[in-house]
Amino acid sequence: MLQAHSLLWHYLWVAPNALLLLLAWLLLRRGGNVRYPFFLAFAIVGALEQLTIYAADVIPSVTPKTWWLIFWAGLVIEGLLKFALIGEIFAHVFESYLSLAKMGKLLIRGLGTFLVFAAAMAAAYAPKDSIFGIVSGAHLLQQTIYLVECGLLFFLFAFSRYFRLTPERQILGIALGLGISACVHLGTWAIVANGGVPTAKRTLFDFLNMSTYHACVLIWFYYLLFPQKVAAQSAVPLPENNLDVWNRELERLVHQ
Amino acid sequence: MTIATLLVVVAALALLFLLSIPVSRSLQASASRGLAAQIQPLDVEAFRNLVDPAEDEFLRRRLKPADFRMVRRRRLLAMAVYVRTAGKNAAVLVSIGQAAFANDAQTAEAAHRLVDNALLLRRNAAFALVRIYFALAWPGTGLAAAPVLQGYEQLNGAAMLLGRLQNPAKPVRISATY
Numbered sequence: 001m002l003q004a005h006s007l008l009w010h011y012l013w014v015a016p017n018a019l020l021l022l023l024a025w026l027l028l029r030r031g032g033n034v035r036y037p038f039f040l041a042f043a044i045v046g047a048l049e050q051l052t053i054y055a056a057d058v059i060p061s062v063t064p065k066t067w068w069l070i071f072w073a074g075l076v077i078e079g080l081l082k083f084a085l086i087g088e089i090f091a092h093v094f095e096s097y098l099s100l101a102k103m104g105k106l107l108i109r110g111l112g113t114f115l116v117f118a119a120a121m122a123a124a125y126a127p128k129d130s131i132f133g134i135v136s137g138a139h140l141l142q143q144t145i146y147l148v149e150c151g152l153l154f155f156l157f158a159f160s161r162y163f164r165l166t167p168e169r170q171i172l173g174i175a176l177g178l179g180i181s182a183c184v185h186l187g188t189w190a191i192v193a194n195g196g197v198p199t200a201k202r203t204l205f206d207f208l209n210m211s212t213y214h215a216c217v218l219i220w221f222y223y224l225l226f227p228q229k230v231a232a233q234s235a236v237p238l239p240e241n242n243l244d245v246w247n248r249e250l251e252r253l254v255h256q
Numbered sequence: 257m258t259i260a261t262l263l264v265v266v267a268a269l270a271l272l273f274l275l276s277i278p279v280s281r282s283l284q285a286s287a288s289r290g291l292a293a294q295i296q297p298l299d300v301e302a303f304r305n306l307v308d309p310a311e312d313e314f315l316r317r318r319l320k321p322a323d324f325r326m327v328r329r330r331r332l333l334a335m336a337v338y339v340r341t342a343g344k345n346a347a348v349l350v351s352i353g354q355a356a357f358a359n360d361a362q363t364a365e366a367a368h369r370l371v372d373n374a375l376l377l378r379r380n381a382a383f384a385l386v387r388i389y390f391a392l393a394w395p396g397t398g399l400a401a402a403p404v405l406q407g408y409e410q411l412n413g414a415a416m417l418l419g420r421l422q423n424p425a426k427p428v429r430i431s432a433t434y
Contacts, residue, residue: 100375
């Protein structure tokens with residue numbers, strides 16, 4: 001069952017991407033494209049890219065070299081879209097707070113530079129896991145993208161937790177799905193790209209990655225389509241004359 | 257394999273942290289009713305005295321250098337307690353303010369102002385703590401904790417405005433004296 005081209009393998013490759021396209025369509029119907037344009041682009045382009053790679057994998061006439069070239073192109077496009085999406089998440093979480101926006105931008109730029117440098121170092125010191133440069137290069141690029149993505153999302157959550165900021169439910173869901181996927185993929189690609197697994201066992205890591213991605217798509221469905229339960233708040237009528245109330249309060253404080 | 261092991265450990269820790277977020281968010285939501293009780297009132301006058309450079313200068317002139325350093329360290333430690341408490345209060349006020357975003361326009365505006373001020377204070381408190389700990393190592397150096405005090409007073413006003421708008425009978429106060 002846990003083998004390439006098994007029924008489960010086909011399902012895990014196709015279903016999450018079909019669901020992602022469905023989610024994009026539902027969001028478009030609701031007008032969600034206005035709020036999260038990069039998530040929508042990521043959902044559509046990412047899903048189509050994965051389905052193209054899947055099609056290239058199952059069509060016998062596609063040569064291995066062509067498949068890897070398609071994979072590379074998809075990887076670059078997906079990577080760029082993910083970083084644009086992370087930028088969108090940061091903007092939604094911090095930009096409405098003037099006191100944090102500037103510092104947040106500064107820290108993100110610094111951290112981004114550091115992560116790119118760290119990822120480049122990790123890639124430079126990794127042993128080649130394949131005799132074909134196109135294969136090991138793709139694995140290292142995966143590791144690099146996920147390392148930077150994971151670092152940026154971790155920072156986003158840690159920073160907002162320190163300041164007790166509660167991101168909107170939808171943006172939290174997007175970041176959470178992206179973050180969980182990035183962490184699992186980083187772990188698996190780090191093992192694969194550093195030659196820690198024999199080729200025969202790599203399919204197990206593919207299954208782990210695909211299952212995680214499926215779970216993340218379901219997380220996006222839950223957070224983006226199901227509304228938040230709103231706790232009943234008792235409406236407090238505003239005082240008719242604020243100035244009077246304030247003057248009384250100030251007098252009371254002054255004479256304490 | 258060393259790099260791979262390191263990356264796997266980092267990824268696993270980050271994953272655990274991310275998975276804890278929805279849990280802590282739901283716990284936070286259920287505990288939001290008692291938020292105002294978490295605020296610890298601070299004596300602004302006492303804090304103002306601690307951060308007053310004139311007080312430090314007076315002590316420096318009156319005491320022997322060794323005694324001054326000891327007294328200065330104690331004052332810095334006391335200052336750190338105040339700043340930490342102010343930072344914690346600011347964090348609580350961020351939660352209170354965010355919970356009020358969904359109210360009417362006037363309250364939401366006051367809530368936004370409160371959250372912005374509270375975030376600024378939390379940020380300043382973090383910076384101030386770094387400076388205090390730095391000054392603890394070198395007690396002779398100057399220390400600018402005044403922005404924290406200023407921010408705290410501004411925050412107190414914003415919190416009281418929001419408290420008044422939400423519940424005229426029960427304002428939120430975060431200073432023992434004002």
